[in-house]
Amino acid sequence: MTDRLLAVDVGGSRVKWGTAVRGEVREVRSAATERPLAALVRQVAKVHAEFPADDWGLCVPGTLDSKRGVVRVAANLDLRDVNLVDALAEAGLPRPAVFLNDVAAAALGEAAGGTLALLQVGTGVAGRFVADGRVVQGAGGLAGEVGHLRFRRGGLPCPCGSAGCVEAYAAWGGIRHRYAERGRAIATPESLLDDADRDQWAASVLAEAFEALGFAAAALVAVCDPGELRLGGGVAQAWRERLVASVRQALDASVLSDVAAATRVTRSELGDRAGLLGIARASGFV
Ligand SMILES: [Zn+2]
Known part of the structure; x- marks a missing residue:
């Protein structure tokens, strides 16, 4: 259990992020999603560096192998068979607490x-x-x-x-x-x-x-x-x-x-x- 979680939602058009504190999401920001992969990794690393938190979680569109951190196919991000979590680790980011599909994340949020x-x-x-x-x-x-x-x-x-x-x-x-x-x-x-x-x-x-x-x-x-x-x-x-x-x-x-x-x-x-x-x-x- 952490006190402050950084949540990053990479969408096909925009990246959204915010910090979750006691069941609320605060400081929600967004920016156009950067491409290709190297630019997206830099973008997420910058967000992670600017929002200190005890832990962080990530969602992306497409089909994933969540356990391994792999994006199998994300047509809207032009990604195929990419280990995104490893790529982020190479940029110095710790492994996210969760790595899941963006619609699954939205559905969990909506269902409360x-x-x-x-x-x-x-x-x-x-x-x-x-x-x-x-x-x-x-x-x-x-x-x-x-x-x-x-x-x-x-x-x-x-x-x-x-x-x-x-x-x-x-x-x-x-x-x-x-x-x-x-x-x-x-x-x-x-x-x-x-x-x-x-x-x-x-x-x-x-x-x-x-x-x-x-x-x-x-x-x-x-x-x-x-x-x-x-x-x-x-x-x-x-x-x-x-x-x-x-x-x-x-x-x-x-x-x-x-x-x-x-x-x-x-x-x-x-x-x-x-x-x-x-x-x-x-x-x-x-
Ligand atoms: Zn189709």
Whole structure:
């Protein structure tokens, strides 16, 4: 047990960090995620040096071998089969108390010891299920990876190497890619809502994103019967009640009626703090 824990949440777009003291996360800061690996290691080492704490914990997106400290695949960070914990150790950092997937951390933070499923919609799309304060990992630690369910046969290419995944349609990375392919620029997820009011192509992009997220949400809820489905991540924050209503509709249309009726759809109110609180919980700090 430590008094003060530094929690570092490396996202596909931003690195967030803060210190957890007595169950609260304080001094939350963020900065754009640096690439490639050497720059990311320097960035995390700098944060670690500037925030003295008794211990620290780390979460990153993608598939991990947490025990060995290996990132197997993190498409949004351009990392594959990298021992991140060893790379950080070479930069002088002690081994983190916990090293876990970022959506698992956010789900732990959101659940606050209870039961819910989290659908995280940000740079990528992923889900996790927490039962009684514990992440249900599955055999390979990938339970809840609904972002890479095939949503459209022969659909858009996805960073995972497959095509037609939910993520290619609904993640911020996927939406930006669609805009770039059309020779257009988009500043924020909010601006897709504005664009959709003005032109038909943007309206179809938004409609497909909603449809893809409804598909992923239905799969997650049908498997987990979570009682509550929470929507988190930057894109979900931007689309607010419109996304909640669309997911609600998809559950009612696609999932066994008793399960759909028993599932509340809510929005994250923790924002960037969810992953940091989850790191604190996973390290036994809360
Ligand atoms: Zn994919």
